[in-house]
Amino acid sequence: MELTFRWYGPNEEKITLQQIRQIPGCCGIVGTLFDIPAGEVWPRGRIHQLRQMVEDAGLTLKVIESVNVSDDIKIGTPLRDRHIEAYKETIRNLAAEGVEVICYNFMPVFDWVKSDLDYKLPDGSSTLAFVRKNIPDDPQQIIDTVADGSAGFTLPGWEPERLSQVRALLDAYKDVDEDRLRENLVYFLKAIIPTCEECGVKMAIHPDDPPYSMFGLPRIIKNREDLDWLCNAVDSPCNGITLCCGSIAEEPGNDIYSILAEFTRRGRIHFVHMRNIKYISPEEPGNKDFYEAPHPSECGSLDMVEMMRALHDNGFTGYMRPDHGRMIWGETGRPGYGLYDRALGIAYINGVWEALEKAGCKAGE
Numbered sequence: 001m002e003l004t005f006r007w008y009g010p011n012e013e014k015i016t017l018q019q020i021r022q023i024p025g026c027c028g029i030v031g032t033l034f035d036i037p038a039g040e041v042w043p044r045g046r047i048h049q050l051r052q053m054v055e056d057a058g059l060t061l062k063v064i065e066s067v068n069v070s071d072d073i074k075i076g077t078p079l080r081d082r083h084i085e086a087y088k089e090t091i092r093n094l095a096a097e098g099v100e101v102i103c104y105n106f107m108p109v110f111d112w113v114k115s116d117l118d119y120k121l122p123d124g125s126s127t128l129a130f131v132r133k134n135i136p137d138d139p140q141q142i143i144d145t146v147a148d149g150s151a152g153f154t155l156p157g158w159e160p161e162r163l164s165q166v167r168a169l170l171d172a173y174k175d176v177d178e179d180r181l182r183e184n185l186v187y188f189l190k191a192i193i194p195t196c197e198e199c200g201v202k203m204a205i206h207p208d209d210p211p212y213s214m215f216g217l218p219r220i221i222k223n224r225e226d227l228d229w230l231c232n233a234v235d236s237p238c239n240g241i242t243l244c245c246g247s248i249a250e251e252p253g254n255d256i257y258s259i260l261a262e263f264t265r266r267g268r269i270h271f272v273h274m275r276n277i278k279y280i281s282p283e284e285p286g287n288k289d290f291y292e293a294p295h296p297s298e299c300g301s302l303d304m305v306e307m308m309r310a311l312h313d314n315g316f317t318g319y320m321r322p323d324h325g326r327m328i329w330g331e332t333g334r335p336g337y338g339l340y341d342r343a344l345g346i347a348y349i350n351g352v353w354e355a356l357e358k359a360g361c362k363a364g365e
């Protein structure tokens with residue numbers, strides 16, 4: 001298991017690689033070229049520059065999050081084959097620079113959705129939250145809320161240029177139901193997985209966040225059955241998962257512990273987003289509201305040791321990053337992606353892993 005930290009690149013960050021280097025246990029960067037629109041090739045030279053920068057700071061660049069999949073591929077327009085060729089070229093270029101895992105998602109229009117980007121907790125920190133009654137009916141309003149609350153940073157999956165066309169985009173998806181979206185995902189995977197196999201890159205799909213339909217849009221990576229379907233649809237170890245614990249657990253009916261165990265055993269979890277969430281009013285039937293809690297078990301609704309144990313005991317060897325953190329100690333920055341709370345998260349995760357490793361050795365003695 002290798003611990004990593006998401007970093008958006010020098011022009012997109014207040015956080016420096018030198019700061020990340022000082023987080024104990026953190027080996028690598030989860031990087032991106034944030035400015036390249038979906039559908040275009042990531043030039044080898046740009047990837048090389050990023051890798052050089054990361055390696056000069058004493059870190060590695062083995063995971064990319066994300067190479068976004070274009071709406072044309074998700075919708076299945078005549079442009080998709082051109083975009084798929086570009087994606088394959090990007091895979092080859094990334095592999096040539098030593099990248100092993102590509103995280104991506106197949107969510108239409110919106111990547112993750114939250115109602116609040118600055119949800120205050122009693123200790124004075126703030127976090128991301130999903131409170132159903134605060135989600136507007138009009139998608140334009142949620143775009144405005146995210147833009148207003150993002151402290152001047154572009155948030156992943158919320159590119160202003162793309163979302164400025166939201167009505168046209170929603171319209172373009174009007175004939176795309178779950179079945180069609182699944183067909184389009186399989187079409188995409190069948191085209192790219194042979195390239196991944198050739199050059200040793202693993203694709204790792206991010207589950208839907210939240211794992212249910214929003215704004216009438218289809219969602220197809222929501223639960224165990226969907227993950228099972230994905231693995232079987234293109235049966236290759238290169239067709240894998242970014243197991244985002246928070247996203248899967250946002251549906252309280254999902255058994256996150258057994259999902260982690262099963263897909264680790266099946267060798268399909270290549271990357272993990274380790275996150276704790278706290279359900280708000282879970283006693284109300286059907287209520288799925290939650291906020292993103294600090295990582296330790298006692299702060300949220302998930303048992304972090306049991307999640308880590310499910311990975312550990314089933315032989316997890318992939319990459320992991322702490323997921324979103326709160327804003328603490330007066331820090332300002334990209335919501336969910338401050339330095340301090342994510343650094344606390346990684347230290348905690350590392351501690352849990354060490355304990356599991358040592359307990360495992362004892363048991364095996």
Ligand code: DNO
Pocket residue numbers: 065066103104105111112156157206244273336
């Ligand atoms: C949110 C992230 C997602 C994730 C994409 C992967 O903060 O977890 O935006 O990066 O869904 O494609």
